[in-house]
Every structure is written in C-alpha cells, then in structure tokens.
Amino acid sequence: MTAANGTxxxxxxxxxxxxxxxxxxxxxDLSVDFGGLHALDRLDFEVHEGEIVSVIGPNGAGKTTLFxxxxxxxxxxxxxxxxxxxxxxxxxxxxxxARGIARTFQNVRLFANMTVLENVMVSQHCxxxxxxxGALFYTPSFRREEAEIRERAENVxxxxxxxxxxxxxxxxAFTLSYANRRRLEIARAMATQPKLILLDEPVAxxxxxxxxxxxxxxxxxxxxxxxxxxxxxxxxxVVREVSDRVVVLDHxxxxxxxxxxxxxxxxxxxxxYLGHGATT
Amino acid sequence: MTATVPPATPTSGxxxxxxxxxxxxxxxxxxxxxxxxxxxxAVAQIFxxxxxxxxxxxxxxIVKPVLSLGYLTLLIVPFAAGHRVGHQIKREGVxxxxxxxxxxxxxxxxxxxxxxxLSLLAVLLANFDLREPLVNWSPMLAELxxxxxxxxxxxxxxxxIGTACGAAGGALRLLGPRTRRAVVTMAxxxxxxxxxxxxxxxxxxxxxxxxxxxxLYARRGGVNWTSxxxxxxxxxxxxxxxxxxxxxxxAHIAELEGASRTRTNGLLILATAAVLVILPLFAGKLTNELxxxxxxxxxxxxxxxxxxxxxxxxxxxxxxxxxVGSYSAAVLTAATSPRINPELPWLVALIVVxxxxxxxxxxxxxxxxRMRGDYLAIVTLGFGEIIRLIFLSDWLSGWFGxxxxxxxxxxxxxxxxxxxxxxxxxxxxxxVLAFCAIAIYVSWRLERSRLGRAWMAVREDETVAEAxxxxxxxxxxxxxxxxxxxxxxxxxxxxAKVGSVFPNSFLILVSIVILVVVIFGGMGNIVGVIAGSxxxxxxxxxxxxxxxxxxxxEFKLLIYGALLIWMMxxxxxxxxxxxxxxRELHQQEMAQDAWLKGQVEDDNxxxxxxxxxxxxx
Numbered sequence: 001m002t003a004a005n006g007t008x009x010x011x012x013x014x015x016x017x018x019x020x021x022x023x024x025x026x027x028x029d030l031s032v033d034f035g036g037l038h039a040l041d042r043l044d045f046e047v048h049e050g051e052i053v054s055v056i057g058p059n060g061a062g063k064t065t066l067f068x069x070x071x072x073x074x075x076x077x078x079x080x081x082x083x084x085x086x087x088x089x090x091x092x093x094x095x096x097x098a099r100g101i102a103r104t105f106q107n108v109r110l111f112a113n114m115t116v117l118e119n120v121m122v123s124q125h126c127x128x129x130x131x132x133x134g135a136l137f138y139t140p141s142f143r144r145e146e147a148e149i150r151e152r153a154e155n156v157x158x159x160x161x162x163x164x165x166x167x168x169x170x171x172x173a174f175t176l177s178y179a180n181r182r183r184l185e186i187a188r189a190m191a192t193q194p195k196l197i198l199l200d201e202p203v204a205x206x207x208x209x210x211x212x213x214x215x216x217x218x219x220x221x222x223x224x225x226x227x228x229x230x231x232x233x234x235x236x237x238v239v240r241e242v243s244d245r246v247v248v249l250d251h252x253x254x255x256x257x258x259x260x261x262x263x264x265x266x267x268x269x270x271x272x273y274l275g276h277g278a279t280t
Numbered sequence: 281m282t283a284t285v286p287p288a289t290p291t292s293g294x295x296x297x298x299x300x301x302x303x304x305x306x307x308x309x310x311x312x313x314x315x316x317x318x319x320x321x322a323v324a325q326i327f328x329x330x331x332x333x334x335x336x337x338x339x340x341x342i343v344k345p346v347l348s349l350g351y352l353t354l355l356i357v358p359f360a361a362g363h364r365v366g367h368q369i370k371r372e373g374v375x376x377x378x379x380x381x382x383x384x385x386x387x388x389x390x391x392x393x394x395x396x397x398l399s400l401l402a403v404l405l406a407n408f409d410l411r412e413p414l415v416n417w418s419p420m421l422a423e424l425x426x427x428x429x430x431x432x433x434x435x436x437x438x439x440x441i442g443t444a445c446g447a448a449g450g451a452l453r454l455l456g457p458r459t460r461r462a463v464v465t466m467a468x469x470x471x472x473x474x475x476x477x478x479x480x481x482x483x484x485x486x487x488x489x490x491x492x493x494x495x496l497y498a499r500r501g502g503v504n505w506t507s508x509x510x511x512x513x514x515x516x517x518x519x520x521x522x523x524x525x526x527x528x529x530x531a532h533i534a535e536l537e538g539a540s541r542t543r544t545n546g547l548l549i550l551a552t553a554a555v556l557v558i559l560p561l562f563a564g565k566l567t568n569e570l571x572x573x574x575x576x577x578x579x580x581x582x583x584x585x586x587x588x589x590x591x592x593x594x595x596x597x598x599x600x601x602x603x604v605g606s607y608s609a610a611v612l613t614a615a616t617s618p619r620i621n622p623e624l625p626w627l628v629a630l631i632v633v634x635x636x637x638x639x640x641x642x643x644x645x646x647x648x649x650r651m652r653g654d655y656l657a658i659v660t661l662g663f664g665e666i667i668r669l670i671f672l673s674d675w676l677s678g679w680f681g682x683x684x685x686x687x688x689x690x691x692x693x694x695x696x697x698x699x700x701x702x703x704x705x706x707x708x709x710x711x712v713l714a715f716c717a718i719a720i721y722v723s724w725r726l727e728r729s730r731l732g733r734a735w736m737a738v739r740e741d742e743t744v745a746e747a748x749x750x751x752x753x754x755x756x757x758x759x760x761x762x763x764x765x766x767x768x769x770x771x772x773x774x775x776a777k778v779g780s781v782f783p784n785s786f787l788i789l790v791s792i793v794i795l796v797v798v799i800f801g802g803m804g805n806i807v808g809v810i811a812g813s814x815x816x817x818x819x820x821x822x823x824x825x826x827x828x829x830x831x832x833x834e835f836k837l838l839i840y841g842a843l844l845i846w847m848m849x850x851x852x853x854x855x856x857x858x859x860x861x862x863r864e865l866h867q868q869e870m871a872q873d874a875w876l877k878g879q880v881e882d883d884n885x886x887x888x889x890x891x892x893x894x895x896x897x
Binding site: 138 | 721722725726728729730731732733734736737740741743744745746747748749750751752758762860863864867870871
C-alpha cells in the first residue's frame with residue numbers, strides 16, 4: 001500500500017515550493033479567543049493546491065480550533081481566512097462546505113442511524129438541486145439526480161476497497177467497526193466534492209495495520225482525487241509518511257513550518273514536546 | 281418486548297433450553313419485589329376507585345351479565361401485578377427458574393395485596409368522611425365495592441378477587457407459547473367485540489345482518505355471556521390452528537426484496553384502500569362520524585409527523601396551523617364572516633388557505649427554527665397559544681368574531697358535484713380520506729428524497745449536518761411549512777364539517793393530543809401514525825370528539841397520560857415503529873446482536889452473502 005505512495009512526495013510537493021503561486025487556503029493573523037484564552041493567536045497558515053500539510057502540536061495547541069475556525073464552527077476574533085482568494089469570514093458552515101472545504105471529526109460523528117450509503121448520499125446535499133417539487137411529482141430530473149447521487153456515493157465508497165460496499169451499503173453506520181467508521185467519515189467528506197479536506201486525527205484508535213493502510217489512502221486521496229489535505233495527527237510515523245509539509249502549533253501560535261526532518265530537529269518543537277515524543 | 285420477532289422458528293411448546301431449568305418451591309419468592317409490586321397495585325386500585333372510574337364505567341357492559349367496564353378497570357390491576365411479578369430477566373449463561381407453582385403463589389400473594397387496597401378503601405369509606413379532600417368519587421362506589429352488601433363483605437371479597445386475579449395472572453406464565461397465544465386471542469376477541477360494539481352494530485345494520493348482532497350482543501349493550509363463550513371458543517380454536525401463521529406471513533413479507541416486495545406492498549395498500557372506500561357505504565352515521573374524526577386526526581398527525589418524526593423539531597404548538605387553516609377557510613367561505621366575506625367556493629378557498637398557512641408557518645418558523653431542543657419546544661408552545669389568543673382577542677374580533685367565532689360556514693363544495701357538510705358524515709369521510717391519501721403520498725415521497733435525507737441528518741446531528749453542507753435553517757423551515765400545510769387541510773375540512781369555528785376549539789390540548797398520537801403510534805412511521813390515531817382517537821376519542829368508548833370521555837386525559845407513560849417505559853418506539861426510530865432507541869442491543877452474529881467486524885471475508893441488516897419489523 002505504501003509502495004504506491006512512496007514517501008508521500010507527490011506532485012503537490014512542487015506546489016509547496018512554488019511560493020509565488022496563490023495558496024488554496026490562507027489564514028492571516030487568525031485569532032480565536034475563548035474568554036481570556038487565546039486558542040489561536042495571530043496565526044498565519046497556508047495550504048497550496050495538491051499539498052498535504054500535517055498540523056501537529058501538544059494537546060491544547062489549537063489544532064482542532066484551527067479546523068473549527070476554517071469551517072466556521074467557531075467564531076474568529078480577528079484576522080482573515082481566504083479560500084481561493086476570497087474570504088470565508090461570516091459564512092455559515094454549510095456555505096463553507098459548498099465552497100469546497102470538507103472535514104472529519106476527532107470523535108467520529110457519523111449519522112449513526114442512517115445507513116452507510118445514506119451517510120454518503122446526504123453529504124452531497126450542497127452539490128444537488130432537486131427540491132420538494134421534484135420529489136413529489138417524481139420528475140425525470142429528480143430520478144436522474146437520485147441515480148447520480150447514488151452512483152457517486154457508491155463510487156466514493158468503493159475507494160475503500162470492499163470494506164464499505166455490498167451489503168454494507170444498507171447497514172446502519174453504528175454497526176460499523178471503529179476503523180470503518182473513520183473510513184466512512186472520510187468518504188462522507190469526499191462526497192461533498194471538496195477541494196480541501198481537513199482530517200482530524202484520522203488514524204486515532206486504529207491498530208498499526210489499519211493505520212498504515214489509511215496512511216497510504218491519504219496519499220491516494222491527493223494523487224487520485226486531487227484534494228489538498230490538512231491532517232491533524234499525533235502518530236509521528238504517519239506524519240512522516242504523508243506530509244509534504246509539517247506545521248507545528250503551540251499555544252495557538254506557529255512555532256515551526258517546514259518538512260518533517262527540519263521540523264523534528266527544531267529545538268523549539270522539541271521543547272514544546274518537552275524533549276520527547278517528537279520522533280517516536 | 282420489542283417488535284423484533286425472529287423468523288418464527290416452530291418451537292414445539294418448549295423453549296430451547298440446553299440444560300433442564302432449575303425449579304423452585306411455591307414459597308421461594310423474591311418477597312421484596314412481590315411486596316413492592318403488590319403495594320403499587322394497591323395504590324393503583326385505590327386511585328382508580330377514587331377517580332370514580334368504576335362507577336361511571338359500570339354502565340358499559342362488556343359481558344352480560346358478568347362483567348362491566350367499571351369492574352374490569354378494578355380487576356385488571358391485580359391481574360397485571362400478578363403477571364408482572366413472575367417476570368424474570370433472562371441473562372445468557374445464567375440459569376432461569378422454570379415456571380412452576382411459585383409463579384401462581386407469587387401472583388396470588390401479589391394480587392391479594394393489590395386487592396387489599398380496595399378492602400382498605402372499603403373500610404375507609406365506611407368509617408371516615410373522605411368526601412372533603414377527595415371529591416371525585418360518588419357514594420355509589422361503596423355500594424359497587426360491596427356488591428350491595430355490608431362493608432365486611434367488600435373487605436373479604438376484594439381480597440379473594442385480588443388473589444384469584446393475581447393467581448390467574450401468574451398462571452398465564454405457566455402456559456406454553458401456543459396456549460398463551462390462544463388465551464390472549466380469546467381475551468382480545470371478546471374484549472374487542474365489546475369495545476367495537478357500536479361499530480359492529482352499525483355496520484351489521486348497513487349489511488342487513490341484524491340477526492347476527494342481536495345474537496351476539498345483549499339488548500342493552502354488552503356481549504351475551506353465551507355468545508361470548510362461543511366467540512372465545514371460536515377465536516381460541518382459530519388461534520390454535522393458526523399457530524402464529526400471521527406472524528410468519530409478516531416475517532415473510534418483511535423478508536421480501538425488490539419487485540416482489542413492491543408488489544406485495546402495493547396489493548396491501550390497494551386492499552386497505554378498497555376496504556376504506558367500501559366500508560362507509562354500509563356504515564351508518566355514527567361510524568362515518570367516527571371515521572371522519574379519526575381521519576382528521578390522521579391528517580394532523582401526518583403533518584406533525586413530518587415536523588417531529590422526520591426533521592426532529594419538537595413542535596408543541598402544532599394546533600396553531602390547524603386553527604389558521606380553519607379560520608382562514610371560514611373567513612373565505614362563510615357569508616357571515618364579520619369583515620371580509622368573499623364566499624369563495626371551498627376548493628378555491630383551500631388554495632388560498634394553503635398559501636396563508638404556509639406563510640404563517642414561515643412567519644412563526646423563521647425566528648423559532650434557530651433554536652434547539654427544549655427552547656424550541658417552549659417557544660412553539662407559546663406560539664400555539666398566541667395564535668388562539670389572537671383569534672379570541674377583542675382587537676381582531678371585527679375580523680374573526682372573537683369568542684363568538686364564525687358560524688354558518690357552508691359545506692365544502694367539490695366542483696359543484698357534491699356538497700360536503702357535517703350533516704352527511706359519509707361524504708366528510710370520503711373527503712378526509714382523499715386528503716389523507718395526499719398527505720400519505722407527500723410524506724412517503726419526501727422521506728425518500730434528498731430533502732428527506734437532509735431532515736434525517738438534521739435530526740441525527742445538527743452540527744454535523746451543517747458541516748456537511750446542509751443549510752439546516754432552510755431545511756427545517758421547509759419541514760415546518762410542509763407540516764403547516766398538511767395541518768391546514770385538516771383545519772379547512774374541520775370548519776366545513778362542523779360549520780362553525782370558535783377559538784376554544786384550538787386549545788393547547790389539541791397539540792398535545794396530536795403529539796401523543798404520533799408518539800404512541802410510532803414516530804416517523806406513516807402506518808404507525810395512522811394506527812395511533814385509530815386507537816387513541818377512534819377508541820378513546822379526541823379532545824372533543826367521542827370515541828367508541830364514549831364513557832371514557834371524562835377520564836380520557838388520565839388514560840392518555842397513563843398510556844403514554846406505559847409506552848415510554850415498555851416500548852418507546854411506539855405501536856408500529858419506524859425501523860430507524862427503533863434503531864435509535866435500541867442501538868446498543870442491535871450493535872450487540874450484530875456483533876454476536878459476526879457482522880460487525882468481518883473485514884476479511886465480507887462476501888459471505890448478504891446477512892440481514894439489523895432485525896427489523
């Protein structure tokens with residue numbers, strides 16, 4: 001699985017170096033305050049097209065807050081978030097998704113009582129148009145769109161091999177194993193047809209085999225589907241494997257930004273991790 | 281307990297236990313549990329007696345001359361307590377005691393305690409003046425309890441009756457599954473015949489079968505005891521012969537897939553529709569009136585089901601839309617409407633009504649829908665009252681007649697063909713039926729569309745739904761509006777049927793009753809909602825409409841409440857649950873089942889056929 005992916009340096013690596021090009025996503029002086037606490041403090045962060053960026057840092061560093069700020073689930077106190085050159089500030093979360101940013105959640109949050117297929121179908125909501133009228137009169141365009149939604153859902157699910165297909169289509173999501181729930185969450189994000197996917201600890205709770213397999217998948221997501229990806233991850237072997245670039249956060253500020261080797265030797269990073277853990 | 285009937289393996293009367301179950305002696309009881317259950321029974325007995333239910337319901341005879349509904353309310357408690365006390369939780373790997381003499385003994389003891397409650401009450405009634413704090417009961421209660429004799433007789437007789445009923449309840453556990461099914465069927469047949477008496481008599485008259493009903497029922501109500509016995513025997517034999525074929529057939533239908541499933545469903549729907557169309561032709565006024573009332577509530581409940589069941593918005597003020605529908609139809613069609621009276625034909629008015637109610641739905645929904653959970657429920661509750669108070673207010677009495685309401689509303693004319701008014705309940709029923717069909721179609725189509733999926737997602741997890749690109753505000757608002765429009769249909773028919781509208785027809789109680797119907801029937805399931813209306817509105821009666829058990833009207837709310845509590849405890853997914861709802865409520869158990877069957881984690885060999893998903897009805 002990893003062989004196909006090499007070290008995770010795909011075509012996006014070049015884009016990362018081409019700093020002259022406009023980044024896909026860019027935060028400028030982004031701050032998020034919770035009361036007196038600065039969860040994010042004047043953060044500059046950017047992601048280029050076709051790039052895989054890992055965000056690491058100790059607990060409470062503001063990694064998930066960054067995701068929440070980008071997807072508009074928390075309010076930003078200052079700064080700006082630019083996606084394809086225009087600001088995301090003031091948009092509702094669903095508009096952000098419609099613009100092309102999808103995410104997964106740290107604690108898997110599937111629609112547990114909906115089936116596997118329905119989970120993936122429902123997340124195409126913002127890409128489809130049919131409304132009550134079409135459903136009531138069963139118009140040809142309604143039928144065509146339903147077929148398309150289903151086809152796209154099956155297509156996305158088949159990305160994970162045989163794991164989420166066949167009889168699994170009609171099983172409620174809560175019967176899935178933990179690893180499969182994580183996979184389904186990624187599938188659901190893929191089905192929103194994004195340009196950028198934010199993965200919040202995608203391999204948490206997986207065993208080493210599953211974890212290695214998913215690591216390969218992240219690379220394929222970029223290579224085959226063309227998504228730019230931001231990953232929050234604690235497993236350093238995964239980070240090393242997938243990242244074009246690693247950004248280290250601590251106390252809401254960026255303390256390092258570069259490729260894995262540089263970052264892991266950075267004294268400030270080692271200090272932030274209290275001298276251990278950075279290279280496990 | 282749940283409706284998850286396994287594909288009926290033909291157990292030959294004996295549960296498949298690997299080891300012979302241990303037995304225990306008659307006195308080997310869990311006494312604490314027994315006493316607690318008995319005490320609960322006693323309190324329930326006293327409560328029922330003092331609520332005056334036995335006296336008021338004594339007029340309604342179930343089996344002539346043995347049993348009246350009044351006595352039944354008293355007998356059922358020790359029976360249920362006696363049956364319940366024998367309940368044992370079956371755990372895997374833990375031996376379960378075989379049912380034996382201890383079941384009967386325990387049931388009897390428990391029933392004696394419960395019956396003792398009435399003995400105690402008889403003594404209290406004879407020696408103290410309870411009239412002051414407890415005003416509901418009438419002096420006839422003491423007489424009823426003593427069967428016309430002295431107090432000591434009541435004391436003894438209720439202990440004996442309680443013991444007997446409790447023992448009978450416990451003995452029910454001794455029966456094998458087939459015998460038990462037969463017994464239950466017999467009880468249901470006789471009870472059903474008694475409850476449905478007005479309906480059956482009415483239908484029999486229409487079909488010229490009076491001879492049959494004259495034989496079955498006594499002259500002044502109630503099943504004749506001879507024919508009751510006959511009925512019980514016949515149903516018992518049928519049940520024994522049937523051996524649960526009905527359940528097998530149901531399981532069989534549930535297993536069908538694809539085209540044959542669609543065909544079976546289509547046939548079932550056609551058959552039901554045919555019955556509903558033909559039945560009223562033979563029925564008299566009373567039955568048609570009843571059916572029309574049930575239909576009106578089906579329509580309301582289907583509307584609320586979209587809001588609560590599909591989109592998960594707990595709307596406690598649904599009556600607002602019923603009121604707006606009724607009033608706008610009244611204003612548009614009645615000549616007596618105070619301010620504007622365009623006297624539109626009913627169908628034209630209906631279109632305007634739909635638009636008005638939709639707008640009101642938007643207007644109320646827009647601020648409300650941004651709230652969640654409890655806040656939303658409270659705010660809708662408030663809006664429900666506000667709408668009623670607006671219609672009642674002096675300020676707008678020039679428009680809506682204030683507390684005088686609007687009267688002399690003409691019937692609903694359909695293309696000049698017929699005129700549907702309350703004087704002809706049969707036509708009302710057909711009109712309601714047509715709109716119910718529309719509502720069912722709308723619910724069914726919307727549930728299986730992009731919109732329906734979005735509603736489900738919002739109900740499951742609103743934050744995530746929003747993050748997955750669903751505009752939750754719009755989607756929820758649409759559910760609100762669709763629900764409002766369906767409610768307005770019911771309102772428009774209601775005003776044409778009754779011929780007048782008053783603000784106090786739209787009390788908060790109506791909202792609650794509709795909600796209870798939806799919850800009781802099975803939230804999110806069309807069939808469940810219809811069944812809920814049939815049982816609650818048809819048998820017990822609506823807020824103002826009498827049901828089959830018209831004697832209950834005084835105690836309707838009490839019974840509604842008791843039913844709701846029992847339902848929440850025993851079967852929270854409702855009478856006929858939606859697959860999804862029961863999944864939600866039994867997620868843990870189903871995940872466990874699936875795990876036991878090895879469906880959860882078999883990543884390496886998932887081509888082994890297609891195991892059935894969660895066991896579902």
